[in-house]
Amino acid sequence: MSGSPNSASEAAPAPASPAAAVEPSAEPLNVLIVGVGGQGVIMVSKVLALLAQAQGFQVKQSEVHGMAKRGGAVFSHVRFGRQVWSPTIPKGEADILIALEWAEGLRWLPYLKPETGIFICDTKRIVPPFACLNRRPGAPLRYSRETPADVISQVGEGYAIDATQMAEELGNERAANVVLLGALSTALRFPAADWEQTVAKFVPKKTVSVNLDAFRRGRAWIEEARVVTPAVESRAAEAPAPADPAYRVRLDIVAAWCKSCDICVKICPERCLRLNAERIAELAEPEKCTGCRLCEWLCPDFAIRVHLEDISAMAADAASEGAPR
Amino acid sequence: MRSSQEAAGPTPAEAREVRPLTGNEAIARGAWEAGVKVAAAYPGTPSTEILEALATYPAEDLHAQWSTNEKVALDVAIGASFAGKRAFAAMKHVGLNVAADALMSQTYIGVNGGLVLAVCDDPGIHSSQNEQDTRIYGALATLPVLEPSDAQEALDFTKLAFELSERFDTPVIVRGTTRLSHTRSTVAVGERSEPEPRGFLEEPSKNVMIPAHARLRHGAVLEREARLKEYFDEAPINRWEPGEASFGVITAGTCYPYVREVLPNASVLKLGASWPLPEGLLRRYCESVGRVFVVEELEPVIEKEIRALGYEVEGKRYFPRAGELSPELVRAGFQEAGILPPQPQKSGWSGEPLVRPPVLCAGCPHTSAFMAVRASGARVSGDIGCYTLACLDPLRGIDTTVSMGSSIGNAIGMAKAGEPKPVVATIGDSTFLHAGLPALIDAVYNRADIAVLLLDNHITAMTGGQEHPGTGKTLRGEEAPSVDYEALVRAVGVDWVRVIDSYDLAVMYQALREAIAHRGVSVLIANRPCVLDPVKIKGPAMQVVTAECNACQSCMNLGCPALTWSDETFEDRHKVKIDQALCIGCTLCAQVCTIDCIKPAAAVKQ
Ligand SMILES: Cc1ncc(C[n+]2csc(CCOP(=O)(O)OP(=O)(O)O)c2C)c(N)n1
Ligand code: SF4
Ligand code: SF4
Numbered sequence: 001m002s003g004s005p006n007s008a009s010e011a012a013p014a015p016a017s018p019a020a021a022v023e024p025s026a027e028p029l030n031v032l033i034v035g036v037g038g039q040g041v042i043m044v045s046k047v048l049a050l051l052a053q054a055q056g057f058q059v060k061q062s063e064v065h066g067m068a069k070r071g072g073a074v075f076s077h078v079r080f081g082r083q084v085w086s087p088t089i090p091k092g093e094a095d096i097l098i099a100l101e102w103a104e105g106l107r108w109l110p111y112l113k114p115e116t117g118i119f120i121c122d123t124k125r126i127v128p129p130f131a132c133l134n135r136r137p138g139a140p141l142r143y144s145r146e147t148p149a150d151v152i153s154q155v156g157e158g159y160a161i162d163a164t165q166m167a168e169e170l171g172n173e174r175a176a177n178v179v180l181l182g183a184l185s186t187a188l189r190f191p192a193a194d195w196e197q198t199v200a201k202f203v204p205k206k207t208v209s210v211n212l213d214a215f216r217r218g219r220a221w222i223e224e225a226r227v228v229t230p231a232v233e234s235r236a237a238e239a240p241a242p243a244d245p246a247y248r249v250r251l252d253i254v255a256a257w258c259k260s261c262d263i264c265v266k267i268c269p270e271r272c273l274r275l276n277a278e279r280i281a282e283l284a285e286p287e288k289c290t291g292c293r294l295c296e297w298l299c300p301d302f303a304i305r306v307h308l309e310d311i312s313a314m315a316a317d318a319a320s321e322g323a324p325r
Numbered sequence: 326m327r328s329s330q331e332a333a334g335p336t337p338a339e340a341r342e343v344r345p346l347t348g349n350e351a352i353a354r355g356a357w358e359a360g361v362k363v364a365a366a367y368p369g370t371p372s373t374e375i376l377e378a379l380a381t382y383p384a385e386d387l388h389a390q391w392s393t394n395e396k397v398a399l400d401v402a403i404g405a406s407f408a409g410k411r412a413f414a415a416m417k418h419v420g421l422n423v424a425a426d427a428l429m430s431q432t433y434i435g436v437n438g439g440l441v442l443a444v445c446d447d448p449g450i451h452s453s454q455n456e457q458d459t460r461i462y463g464a465l466a467t468l469p470v471l472e473p474s475d476a477q478e479a480l481d482f483t484k485l486a487f488e489l490s491e492r493f494d495t496p497v498i499v500r501g502t503t504r505l506s507h508t509r510s511t512v513a514v515g516e517r518s519e520p521e522p523r524g525f526l527e528e529p530s531k532n533v534m535i536p537a538h539a540r541l542r543h544g545a546v547l548e549r550e551a552r553l554k555e556y557f558d559e560a561p562i563n564r565w566e567p568g569e570a571s572f573g574v575i576t577a578g579t580c581y582p583y584v585r586e587v588l589p590n591a592s593v594l595k596l597g598a599s600w601p602l603p604e605g606l607l608r609r610y611c612e613s614v615g616r617v618f619v620v621e622e623l624e625p626v627i628e629k630e631i632r633a634l635g636y637e638v639e640g641k642r643y644f645p646r647a648g649e650l651s652p653e654l655v656r657a658g659f660q661e662a663g664i665l666p667p668q669p670q671k672s673g674w675s676g677e678p679l680v681r682p683p684v685l686c687a688g689c690p691h692t693s694a695f696m697a698v699r700a701s702g703a704r705v706s707g708d709i710g711c712y713t714l715a716c717l718d719p720l721r722g723i724d725t726t727v728s729m730g731s732s733i734g735n736a737i738g739m740a741k742a743g744e745p746k747p748v749v750a751t752i753g754d755s756t757f758l759h760a761g762l763p764a765l766i767d768a769v770y771n772r773a774d775i776a777v778l779l780l781d782n783h784i785t786a787m788t789g790g791q792e793h794p795g796t797g798k799t800l801r802g803e804e805a806p807s808v809d810y811e812a813l814v815r816a817v818g819v820d821w822v823r824v825i826d827s828y829d830l831a832v833m834y835q836a837l838r839e840a841i842a843h844r845g846v847s848v849l850i851a852n853r854p855c856v857l858d859p860v861k862i863k864g865p866a867m868q869v870v871t872a873e874c875n876a877c878q879s880c881m882n883l884g885c886p887a888l889t890w891s892d893e894t895f896e897d898r899h900k901v902k903i904d905q906a907l908c909i910g911c912t913l914c915a916q917v918c919t920i921d922c923i924k925p926a927a928a929v930k931q
Binding site for chain 2: 104
């Protein structure tokens, strides 16, 4: 790493300074890069850090990656300027927040400078297994419900970009982080050629050209979006916000027919059945039963019947009865 | 003697090559430049990359190895020091508990070749089981603890540590934290210079700790501490940065940049050595300023010492004792203390953040073990590794986790205490070799009625995929003998041993049931490589035949991150879909699917 990018910056045509380009003044510039393990957050931050260093800034890049590989939230702080003290960005002080995943972007929004911060977020949704824990009928996915329009209206400058989709279209989903680097590049005053050269250093040799395409695609998209209004009609806008219907599940177990074979207890995905003291099947944890009917279908003696009652519908009926028609 | 670093001063930074290095890489670089000959470690976040970085330097320069545990690693380093060579051991904070027995004697013995330990704390518990403060070991073992505040200091202090070690005849700890280890900044690097070789020093009264020798050595240790205090009184690594004198801040390590971030012009005493503390310097500083604040992470080590000197000092009153400090917390502390004006809370976005804990990987071989464990209805003592993540929903297959290797001892105790459920211990291969084996021998010896599930994924996965004595490779990637677990377990007297494939769920269920039914100690070895390390495994993906899926959610009990809900529903429950990019094709979901609608993607025509 010995300052070769300089030659590139001489060769590069002076970039048309984007309106919103920010640079460090007395205070360091703070860029927070977030996403999910395996998405390439650290690569984005390394490219930025190297570039800033090559421009002569003091740089600190800090991440916590103990759990990075296991699908947890990953974040990396990059700060650069004449003098950088803390390696971490204080809440409310990020000049730019780059998110490789939608809900991760939302998680870190409180770190963005409220009035002036720039928010660039992939609309890619990575739904963790935890979001699917409530499996009762009608239960909603526990994933952020905010639409890009909700969010963009609340930040200084915001872009919801379908980076993963763009990378897929270019033939390599893994280049999504480089699409975002392209988007980020428009917000900083580093020459485009330096960006590209640094990106090329960090990606596998075979993928240099698709990554450079990805970089340009991200860059072009933002520049276009600045002219038009920020593109909010992206995929994440379709995020369904279902009403939460409430169901009651009831099991009828005919004790006389149960022969204690234990099949239902073993097969129940919610593990909510057990054999009672008389070794008859019973619903031990009714609040967990989803009414999937596996026990009903698998009971060799037809001893179990599952009843699903939509109580929200019943409630709605009850309410509408009194209402004027 | 080589030129002392403080005397000559480091090579001027401008003249040296600069590189972006993490704190861990800088510590490794410092050890290499100091001419270290033998380095050993057991992995542990956030310290792991130190040895990995050292192993990138030429093998002719130094021997670098993974050890079975931290005590062995330290003993190896101690041996090299006895032999007259500079020696180094690295570990995470809790690793020092394992190595402490050796350290507490070695501090009496001192060193021949310089002996340095890099110990990385984890304030905030990013990936550990506690957040103990290593500086207290400095007090306990009466030896110096250096605390770098950034990567440059990590390099410089590590080099200095070797010099101090030899000059004062003491092991030296370089204490890092997660923030230091994993922050990258530019570092001016130097060249390697190996000290004059020293031979073994034949001096039993110093090297053999029998009571008669140890009594004398304790006196020498106390005298050493006095000399160290004197040294640190003037040493340039304790830096007095003058400022406005109405108040002063004493700080060390990674807290220093936080203090500077919020109080750029204050008077600061930055301690490079947080043990032993230089009384004279502290007195002079405290008398030169009005109020005295101490900003330190975790325990009030410095604060208590200053109070003991008779000064009024404010520290943990404003800066929390638990958790990691940050510029925000340091600012809030100084606001509360009336030093900084209160700042209006910046209002911003306040959405409910998504819960996204780390999970077992798609296709992780541990998954099936915990499906079986859960179904067995056993009481489960867990251990430390990726599989600890199985304590969370939906696998929820672990009842206790204490420390590395505890699972088997805990299981013995539970069984002996009459726990009504059958008792199962689950332990990973690396953890088993680290501290599980003595407990297994204990179980056999004491005829405990327990089942041990040895989760052999052929790697130390949790810390990022390190080799260990069971993997057949060394730290430098050379071929090595590998442990035969089945033979090992039989050799200590276990008569029920079976090796099974983790991807065969039915066999897993059945074998575990039999292991539990066996009276006495049984060991079930679940064998399948980790899907991430050492090679990323990716087989053909599976796919759900959506039209057939009855949304029973059986497969969702695996907690596989490739399995998620589709937008389609059946009786208002979500059907399942498989993320083709994530799925590695382990087929576990197909094995639990109640209606056989999960098939190889190639076989599905939707
Ligand atoms: C005393 C101590 N040393 C090191 C660690 C760090 N550590 C946590 S889990 C783990 C390795 C686990 O490996 P293994 O038992 O093989 O399980 P895997 O992660 O491969 O599933 C290590 C080294 C620790 N927590 N405590
Ligand atoms: S890294 Fe390996 S052992 Fe750890 S969760 Fe992933 S597959 Fe399992
Ligand atoms: S086969 Fe099933 S359980 Fe295995 S990785 Fe793919 S989706 Fe997950």
